[in-house]
Amino acid sequence: MKNDTTNKPYINELVINWHITEACNYNCAYCFAKWGKPNELHRSLEEIEKLLDNLALYFINGQSRLKSELGYETVRLNLAGGEPMMLGSTFFIILMLAKQKGFKTSIITNGHYLVNSRLDFPKNLLDMVGISFDSQDLITRKKIGRVDRKGNSLSFEDLKVALEGLIETQKGIKTKINTVVNSLNYEEDFSSLIGELKPYKWKVLQVMPYGADDLLISNDKFNQFVERHSGLGLPIFAESNSTMTESYLMIDPLGRFYQNSVNACGYKYSDSINQCGVERALSQIAFNPKTFFSRYCQIDIDVLES
Ligand code: SF4
Structure with a gap:
């Protein structure tokens, strides 16, 4: 998408993903949220x-480099x-503060x-909400690790209740379902589930090469999954491994920017944003505004088609 007056690319919204905790009640084999440090900022x-003041000052109220390069109008904090x-009540406090600033x-x-x-959701x-849902089959969800210690796992019915509850309490909320396509679910048919729940967006991601190698699938198998669900009027948006590299602005539980990179193994971290400031921290990671831009462009196109 081009800006009419300057002919420069622009996006409407900048998204900052803050991974506020590594703790999780599930144990997905492909999960990359494994930092293993106890000093999380939310304490x-x-x-x-x-942190929220620093981010608001730089990205919302200031004239940041990204703002002039991408021309965004709003900034979304994604938890x-x-x-x-x-995090219970702390989670709600973070959302309230973010709104105030x-x-x-989104979460x-x-x-x-x-x-x-x-706790009731205020x-x-x-x-916006994104709910992860990988399989309609309990055994498959268990094999993936989408289950808590007591054996509880979000079912299709639970997913429906969760979405209906949020639609009722969060005015104008956009709903998203995220599915990680892997060796255990790539043959599954999601068309009637997505057709019934009618999310604003169904984001389909190829499993990333972290954790369990036996869940990995080839690009061909991922493409087959996408093609099988395309042309059915579903709001599908597919993200392959290449578009998932260096395309998110990400903050870790310790309050540092971090980035996965094409050439390097693992992550690259900045210093603490609260200690060195946003601009300095941002300069320490390999953030790629171009990939970021192409990703959001595709989303715009996807929205126009749905
Ligand atoms: S639900 Fe699964 S993928 Fe998500 S954080 Fe928990 S263990 Fe990781």
């Missing part, structure tokens, strides 16, 4: 507020994990605490 409300809802908000969750929590805190 201090003061540090949380400082991910681990499982972000494991001018962010749009990526495995959905468990949307249907199994003593009204109108969320602009």
Whole structure:
């Protein structure tokens, strides 16, 4: 998409993914959220507020390099994990503070605490939700590790209840279902599930090469999955491994930017954003605005088609 006046590429929204905790009640074999450090930033409300202030000052209120390169109008803070809802009331406080400071908000969750929590979700805190759902079959979900210690796993019915609850309490919320395509589910047919739930977007991701190698699939198998679900009027958006590299602005549980890279193994981390400031921290990672741009362009196209 081009900006009419300057002919420069632009996106409407910048998305910052903050992985607020590594803790999770599930144990997916392909999970890359394994930092193994106890000093997560969310333990201090003061540090949380400082981080949100730093991000708002740079990305919303200031004139950042990315703002002039990408020309975004809004900034969305996406809370991910681990499982972000494991933080209970702190999770809601982070969302409230983010709203107050001018962010749009979204979460990526495995959905468990949307249907199994003593805390009610406060009204109108969320602009978007992504719920991970990999299989309609309990045995497959168990093999993947999408199950807690008691054997609970989000079923299709649970997913439906979770989405209906959020649609009722979060005015205008956009709903997304995320499916990681791997060797255990690549032959599964999701068309009637997605057709019935009618999410705003169904994001289909190829399993990344972390953790269990036996879950990996070839690009061909991933493409077959995508083709099989295409042309059916489903809001499918596919992300292969190459578009998933260096395309997200990501913050880890310790409050550092981090990035996976094509050439390097593992992650590259910045210093703590609260200690060195956003601009310095951003310069320490290999953030690629071009990949970021192409990803959001595709999403725009996807929205136009659905
Ligand atoms: S639900 Fe998400 S965070 Fe939890 S283990 Fe699975 S992939 Fe990792």
